Amino acid sequence: MTKQFLLDGQPVPFEDGQTILEAARKAGHYIPSLCWHQDFPPHGSCKLCIVKAAGRHVSACATPAKEGWEVESNTPEMNGERRGLLQMLFVEGNHFCPSCEKSGNCELQALGYEYEMLTPRFRHFFPERPVDASHPDMLLDFNRCIFCELCVRASRDVDGKSVFALTGRGIHKHLTVNAESGRLADTNFSKDDLAARICPVGVILPKGRGFAVPIGERTFDTETIRSKTLKEEES
Amino acid sequence: MSPAPAPARKLRVATTSLAGCFGCHMSFLDIDEHLFELVELVEFDRSPLTDIKDVGPCDIGLIEGGVCNAENVHVLREFRRHCKTLIALGACAVNGGLPAQRNHLPLSECLREVYQFRPGLENGQIPNDPELPLPLDRVRPIHEVVRVDYFLPGCPPSGPAIWKFLTDLIAGRTPRLAGGLLHYD
Numbered sequence: 181m182t183k184q185f186l187l188d189g190q191p192v193p194f195e196d197g198q199t200i201l202e203a204a205r206k207a208g209h210y211i212p213s214l215c216w217h218q219d220f221p222p223h224g225s226c227k228l229c230i231v232k233a234a235g236r237h238v239s240a241c242a243t244p245a246k247e248g249w250e251v252e253s254n255t256p257e258m259n260g261e262r263r264g265l266l267q268m269l270f271v272e273g274n275h276f277c278p279s280c281e282k283s284g285n286c287e288l289q290a291l292g293y294e295y296e297m298l299t300p301r302f303r304h305f306f307p308e309r310p311v312d313a314s315h316p317d318m319l320l321d322f323n324r325c326i327f328c329e330l331c332v333r334a335s336r337d338v339d340g341k342s343v344f345a346l347t348g349r350g351i352h353k354h355l356t357v358n359a360e361s362g363r364l365a366d367t368n369f370s371k372d373d374l375a376a377r378i379c380p381v382g383v384i385l386p387k388g389r390g391f392a393v394p395i396g397e398r399t400f401d402t403e404t405i406r407s408k409t410l411k412e413e414e415s
Numbered sequence: 416m417s418p419a420p421a422p423a424r425k426l427r428v429a430t431t432s433l434a435g436c437f438g439c440h441m442s443f444l445d446i447d448e449h450l451f452e453l454v455e456l457v458e459f460d461r462s463p464l465t466d467i468k469d470v471g472p473c474d475i476g477l478i479e480g481g482v483c484n485a486e487n488v489h490v491l492r493e494f495r496r497h498c499k500t501l502i503a504l505g506a507c508a509v510n511g512g513l514p515a516q517r518n519h520l521p522l523s524e525c526l527r528e529v530y531q532f533r534p535g536l537e538n539g540q541i542p543n544d545p546e547l548p549l550p551l552d553r554v555r556p557i558h559e560v561v562r563v564d565y566f567l568p569g570c571p572p573s574g575p576a577i578w579k580f581l582t583d584l585i586a587g588r589t590p591r592l593a594g595g596l597l598h599y600d
Contacts, residue, residue, distance in 0.1 A: 270510070274516070275510070276512065276513065277506070278513065278570035279516070284600065289600075292599065293597050296591075298509075299509055301558070304556065304559070307519075395600050
C-alpha cells in the first residue's frame with residue numbers, strides 16, 4: 181500500500197524520500213516556492229513553501245513526507261505568513277515593478293498577486309546595489325536579488341563555471357560575480373548558460389529584449405503562478 | 416449582487432498628488448461613465464478636480480505619490496488628520512515608486528547634476544528660494560510617514576481597479592482586488 185499524508189485534509193500519496201513539496205505538486209496541489217527547482221537539491225532560503233506539518237512550521241521543499249502526517253498549507257494562517265515573507269523580500273531589495281523589464285514574468289511579483297499582497301507594509305531598506313552592464317549580452321541588476329542561489333547553483337553544477345556566489349552575512353549578504361574585477365564581462369559567462377535563464381526575478385536579464393512583449397500580455401498577466409506551476413507539473 | 420443602498424449623505428472625498436505624476440488621477444478619470452454614478456455617491460473636497468486648496472473633514476482621502484519633500488509631509492499629515500479612511504493610490508504612494516529610485520544617490524549629487532552640471536546650462540545653481548519646499552534625503556512611501564488604511568497598487572491602478580475598490584469601500588465592504596485587477600506595474 182502506498183504511504184500517504186494529509187494535505188489540508190486531502191490524502192497525498194508519496195514515496196520514501198519524497199519531500200512534502202514534491203509529493204504535493206505531483207498530486208496536483210500547489211505549494212508556492214521561489215528558490216526551489218526540480219533539478220537541484222532543496223535550498224530552503226525563500227521559505228515561501230512554509231507549511232505546518234504535525235503542528236510545526238517546516239519548509240515543504242526540504243522536509244521528507246511522513247506517513248500519516250497532517251499538513252496545513254492553503255490556510256489563512258499559512259498564506260498570511262507567506263504574505264509576510266513576501267513583504268520582507270520586497271522591502272529588503274529595490275523592487276520597482278513599473279520600471280522592471282521582468283515585470284509580468286517575475287515569480288516574486290506573481291506570488292505577490294497570488295497572495296494578494298497590497299503593500300510591502302514594512303519600512304523599506306532602499307539598499308545600494310549598483311548594476312553591472314559590462315557584459316555584451318546580459319545585464320545584472322542586483323537591486324532585485326532575493327538570494328535564492330539558483331544562478332549560483334546552475335552556474336556551478338550545470339554550466340560548470342561558478343560565475344556567481346553569495347557573499348557577506350545578514351543584511352550585508354549580496355550576490356557577487358566571480359572575477360577579480362567583479363564584472364560579469366571578465367568571466368566566461370554566456371547568454372546560453374542555464375544560469376542566464378534561471379533567475380526567478382529580474383536580476384539576470386538579456387540585453388536587447390526589453391519590452392518586446394508589452395506589459396499586460398506577459399506570462400502572469402494572463403495566468404496565475406498557481407495554474408502555471410500545476411500545468412508544468414502535469415506535463 | 417444587489418446594488419448598495421444609497422448612503423444617507425454623500426461621502427466627502429479628498430485627493431492629492433504628492434511625489435507623483437498625476438497618472439493615478441488620470442486613471443481615476445478612466446472610470447469614464449462611472450463618474451456619473453460616483454458623483455451621486457460622493458462630493459469632492461480638496462482635489463485637483465475642485466482646486467480647493469485645504470483639506471477639510473472627509474470620509475475618504477486618496478493619496479497619489481510618495482513623500483519627497485517637506486510640503487509632502489505637511490499635506491500628508493493634513494490628509495491623515497482630516498480623513499477617516501486614507502488610501503495609498505498607486506505604486507509611488509505604496510512603495511516610493513520611480514522618485515524613490517534616487518534613494519541610493521546623495522541628494523546634493525542629484526541637485527548638482529540637474530541644476531549645475533546639466534549640459535547647456537549657463538550659470539547653473541541649486542535653487543534656494545525660501546518658498547521652495549526642502550527635499551528629503553530619501554523618498555518614502557506614505558505608510559512610513561502616517562498610518563494608512565488601504566493600499567491600491569499599480570502604475571497606475573487601472574480604472575476598473577479603482578472603481579472596484581471605491582464601490583467596495585462606499586458600500587461598506589472591505590475592498591478587495593482579486594484576480595486580474597491586482598497589478599504592480
